[in-house]
Amino acid sequence: MSAGPTQESSSRLSPRELEVAGMVAQGLTNREIAAKLFISERTVDGHLEHIREKLGVNTRAQVAAWVVRRESAVIAGPAAVPSTGEAPRGWALAHPRAWLAAALLMALLAAGVGVLRLTALPPPVIQTIAGSTCPNVVYPGGCFGGDGDQTAVRAQLARPTSVAVDSKGVIYIADYGNGRIRRVAHGVMSTLVGSGKSPLADEVLGISVSSDSLGYVSTVVVDHHDQLYLLTARDDLLEVWTVDSSGFMHSVVTLGPAYITHFQFGPNLPVGGLAITQAGVLFIADRDGNRVVKYDGKLSPYAGTGEGGYADGGDAQSARLDWPIGLALDSKENLYIADTGNNRIRMVDHAKGTIRTVAGAGEFEGNTGDQGPATQAHLSFPFGVAVARDGTVLFSDTGNHRIRAITPGGTIYAVAGTGRWGFSGDGEAALEAEFIGPEGVALDSAGDLFIADTENQRVREIPHLVGRP
Amino acid sequence: MIRAIAALMIGGLAAAACQPSTNVSSSPDIIIASDLPLSVPDPASPIEQAIGYAIRQQPTVEGFKLGYWSLDDSLGPDFNQVRGRENVRRLIADRRVLGMIGPYTSPLAVVQLPEGNVAGLAMLSPSTTNFCLTRTDPMCKGTNASLLRPTGLINYFRISPPDPIAGKVMAHYAAARLNLRRVAIFNEFSDGSLYVREFHNELANFGGQVVLEQDLARGTQDFSPFLKEAAARHADAVAGMASGDYNGCLIAAQMNTLLPDAILLGIDGIALSDACIKDAGPTPPKFFAAYPDVDPRTSSDPSVKPKVDAYVKAHPKPSDYTVYTFAAYDCARIMIDAIRRAIRNNGGQVPSRAQVVTALAATHDFVGLTGKFSFDANGDAVTPLMSMYQLRDGGWVSVPL
Numbered sequence: 001m002s003a004g005p006t007q008e009s010s011s012r013l014s015p016r017e018l019e020v021a022g023m024v025a026q027g028l029t030n031r032e033i034a035a036k037l038f039i040s041e042r043t044v045d046g047h048l049e050h051i052r053e054k055l056g057v058n059t060r061a062q063v064a065a066w067v068v069r070r071e072s073a074v075i076a077g078p079a080a081v082p083s084t085g086e087a088p089r090g091w092a093l094a095h096p097r098a099w100l101a102a103a104l105l106m107a108l109l110a111a112g113v114g115v116l117r118l119t120a121l122p123p124p125v126i127q128t129i130a131g132s133t134c135p136n137v138v139y140p141g142g143c144f145g146g147d148g149d150q151t152a153v154r155a156q157l158a159r160p161t162s163v164a165v166d167s168k169g170v171i172y173i174a175d176y177g178n179g180r181i182r183r184v185a186h187g188v189m190s191t192l193v194g195s196g197k198s199p200l201a202d203e204v205l206g207i208s209v210s211s212d213s214l215g216y217v218s219t220v221v222v223d224h225h226d227q228l229y230l231l232t233a234r235d236d237l238l239e240v241w242t243v244d245s246s247g248f249m250h251s252v253v254t255l256g257p258a259y260i261t262h263f264q265f266g267p268n269l270p271v272g273g274l275a276i277t278q279a280g281v282l283f284i285a286d287r288d289g290n291r292v293v294k295y296d297g298k299l300s301p302y303a304g305t306g307e308g309g310y311a312d313g314g315d316a317q318s319a320r321l322d323w324p325i326g327l328a329l330d331s332k333e334n335l336y337i338a339d340t341g342n343n344r345i346r347m348v349d350h351a352k353g354t355i356r357t358v359a360g361a362g363e364f365e366g367n368t369g370d371q372g373p374a375t376q377a378h379l380s381f382p383f384g385v386a387v388a389r390d391g392t393v394l395f396s397d398t399g400n401h402r403i404r405a406i407t408p409g410g411t412i413y414a415v416a417g418t419g420r421w422g423f424s425g426d427g428e429a430a431l432e433a434e435f436i437g438p439e440g441v442a443l444d445s446a447g448d449l450f451i452a453d454t455e456n457q458r459v460r461e462i463p464h465l466v467g468r469p
Numbered sequence: 470m471i472r473a474i475a476a477l478m479i480g481g482l483a484a485a486a487c488q489p490s491t492n493v494s495s496s497p498d499i500i501i502a503s504d505l506p507l508s509v510p511d512p513a514s515p516i517e518q519a520i521g522y523a524i525r526q527q528p529t530v531e532g533f534k535l536g537y538w539s540l541d542d543s544l545g546p547d548f549n550q551v552r553g554r555e556n557v558r559r560l561i562a563d564r565r566v567l568g569m570i571g572p573y574t575s576p577l578a579v580v581q582l583p584e585g586n587v588a589g590l591a592m593l594s595p596s597t598t599n600f601c602l603t604r605t606d607p608m609c610k611g612t613n614a615s616l617l618r619p620t621g622l623i624n625y626f627r628i629s630p631p632d633p634i635a636g637k638v639m640a641h642y643a644a645a646r647l648n649l650r651r652v653a654i655f656n657e658f659s660d661g662s663l664y665v666r667e668f669h670n671e672l673a674n675f676g677g678q679v680v681l682e683q684d685l686a687r688g689t690q691d692f693s694p695f696l697k698e699a700a701a702r703h704a705d706a707v708a709g710m711a712s713g714d715y716n717g718c719l720i721a722a723q724m725n726t727l728l729p730d731a732i733l734l735g736i737d738g739i740a741l742s743d744a745c746i747k748d749a750g751p752t753p754p755k756f757f758a759a760y761p762d763v764d765p766r767t768s769s770d771p772s773v774k775p776k777v778d779a780y781v782k783a784h785p786k787p788s789d790y791t792v793y794t795f796a797a798y799d800c801a802r803i804m805i806d807a808i809r810r811a812i813r814n815n816g817g818q819v820p821s822r823a824q825v826v827t828a829l830a831a832t833h834d835f836v837g838l839t840g841k842f843s844f845d846a847n848g849d850a851v852t853p854l855m856s857m858y859q860l861r862d863g864g865w866v867s868v869p870l
Contacts, residue, residue, distance in 0.1 A: 031508070031541075141547075268544070268547065268549055268550075269549075269550050269551065323551065340551060341551065341554070341555070363558075364555060364558070364559060365552070365555060381544075381549075381551045381552065381555075398544070398551075399544055399549075399551070399552060401545070421544075421545045421546075436544075436545035436546065437544050437545045437549070455544070455545040455546060455547065
């Protein structure tokens with residue numbers, strides 16, 4: 001280990017820059033650093049620019065790695081994760097590989113060896129599989145283009161909110177801003193349904209969605225028979241559809257005025273979520289209604305009273321949710337709910353009908369708790385959730401621009417994203433990547449994680465993230 | 470870690486101190502808050518500056534220290550309603566917050582107004598213009614004011630105009646200033662009928678009439694059928710409920726041959742539009758457009774100019790200004806004034822939120838830089854922000870309303 005260059009670099013950084021670099025290594029975002037140091041985010045940006053320049057590096061991860069090397073030199077620190085799994089502050093939170101190694105260790109300890117198999121070395125990489133930058137369009141919002149292109153990564157999306165994958169690897173995307181369902185097969189992008197007449201093309205208030213529009217296309221889900229389901233909203237109706245191979249839509253169930261009082265539409269606010277059991281029972285998250293509804297031929301309340309808020313630990317129907325969006329089922333048909341407005345992940349026990357919190361501690365958003373008990377961690381507006389066969393819960397920590405995971409033992413850790421918003425990292429370790437407000441997540445049977453990187457107008461993939469049992 | 474930026478400007482301090490929002494300094498006795506997209510590529514920093522400036526000018530109210538708490542609803546490069554709603558919940562949780570300058574945009578208002586209403590918080594917006602926020606109309610669906618105000622309390626006020634008011638103002642200008650009486654209207658807006666209704670009613674007050682009304686597809690480029698019909702009906706003006714971003718101003722160039730002596734009238738989306746300047750061509754007709762804000766930098770009013778000059782001196786960069794900057798400054802001053810009266814009405818003690826709401830509702834002819842403000846029973850300004858621009862010599866020029 002060479003202490004010389006590290007010390008030399010160190011001497012080039014001002015005390016403030018060293019302080020900022022240390023906080024970067026702790027995984028803090030610029031906003032958090034700004035708040036801690038009582039300076040503006042722009043000032044933090046400036047410090048970081050100087051730090052990168054002085055160290056001759058380009059990324060936050062490289063800054064963090066430099067801090068790791070420096071601290072290692074100073075304290076003759078560890079060359080590997082300590083056996084306790086408690087890495088020194090500034091080390092374990094700094095280096096992506098260290099994060100992943102520590103996470104793996106914690107996961108294995110918590111879940112039992114062999115239950116969860118993450119590919120630790122080399123670390124999981126991330127890649128874009130659909131979507132690209134919009135030419136001549138003022139950011140944000142996305143645009144439409146690329147149908148028929150042989151390379152879906154050249155196509156354009158507009159705020160994709162949800163993604164689903166069937167057993168043949170066909171990818172479906174809720175192209176929310178474009179009012180379409182897009183389909184990617186063999187790398188070719190196409191429009192499956194939707195005229196392209198999006199309600200977002202108008203003001204989001206006070207406008208009735210016209211009949212030739214799909215309305216707000218929030219969610220796509222594929223069942224065990226590769227049947228595609230959609231969740232859309234038009235006017236006062238929340239609708240579930242199937243789509244046949246010819247692209248025709250068939251209504252499954254509509255939540256009308258008896259269930260839906262009103263919607264609050266928004267440019268980046270899905271209307272709810274959807275999950276389907278092997279037997280075809282539907283669970284529908286009615287975001288604005290603060291509840292989850294079950295449909296097994298008839299509609300019935302499943303979780304949430306309808307009154308927004310947080311009440312936990314008892315009968316699910318007596319619980320209070322706050323803007324639930326993402327839904328996912330585990331192998332026992334326990335239902336996981338991204339309780340977005342409560343900054344929590346909730347779980348309804350299928351057998352008991354009770355609800356409990358599995359992640360999230362605070363009334364307000366935050367970004368804490370990695371490698372600790374998930375119920376003590378702070379989240380920021382989780383929008384999407386997926387469950388692996390081994391029970392690992394993956395969710396989009398949307399406001400933190402990250403993907404996080406909860407082991408079956410209840411430990412939370414980061415899977416992807418630096419916490420800083422932006423677009424970067426394709427071809428690199430997922431923990432070094434940047435997202436912007438990722439919403440929907442989906443797992444395929446191979447353990448590949450698909451992420452609707454909503455505000456980046458892309459769908460991204462982390463191949464082989466979760467091992468098959 | 471708290472995500473929202475919380476800049477607490479304690480009265481009298483020149484610079485804002487950034488603090489986590491749960492660690493608001495105990496110094497202020499009373500806090501005025503805002504929620505703005507501050508981390509986006511085109512941040513609302515000028516609005517934040519304007520509010521902070523007004524509060525620094527009046528660091529105490531009736532002996533109580535006044536502070537400013539600024540929250541950020543950015544999620545990446547855009548605002549986000551989830552964060553915006555939570556930010557309002559944060560500030561509601563601090564009992565010292567007696568007023569909010571906002572909501573900033575109408576989509577945010579839809580999620581923030583119910584929170585503020587239940588908490589009985591005084592909210593005063595410089596910039597929300599959606600008709601449905603204060604009115605009940607079948608077109609509004611789930612955003613009717615009755616749903617946004619679940620308690621029925623009128624706690625949300627605005628000095629910005631409900632959008633359709635532009636139709637009324639345009640008609641008034643056409644009739645009173647330009648002496649026009651026969652107007653042909655084309656409409657490309659989904660909610661354009663609201664503008665048309667306002668236009669129609671106001672024109673009728675002057676004995677005028679809408680001689681032709683047609684709904685056109687947004688993005689229409691060939692206006693000749695409409696213009697020929699307007700000419701056949703002897704229209705002396707054309708009013709467009711349209712946007713320059715969707716070719717709405719191509720009609721200006723086409724009027725030269727098809728309706729050469731008529732005047733063109735427009736609304737927000739046309740006024741100050743660069744696309745309109747380009748599409749109107751080199752010899753446009755007389756062309757006026759209403760705009761839902763007031764920029765007092767063009768004012769020569771001696772009661773306004775010194776204050777504006779002082780503001781400009783303190784904020785010299787072009788980036789210090791955006792739409793509604795001075796409206797935000799006025800809103801902060803109106804809120805401070807309401808808090809002052811509420812303190813007096815409460816025997817010199819810190820008032821309750823309800824008392825501030827009552828005082829704000831009672832605002833009467835408050836003279837600001839952007840206008841003189843009182844509020845009606847819906848919470849709308851009796852005389853909301855509005856100005857008029859004329860396309861002249863290849864640019865938009867402010868003209869007296």
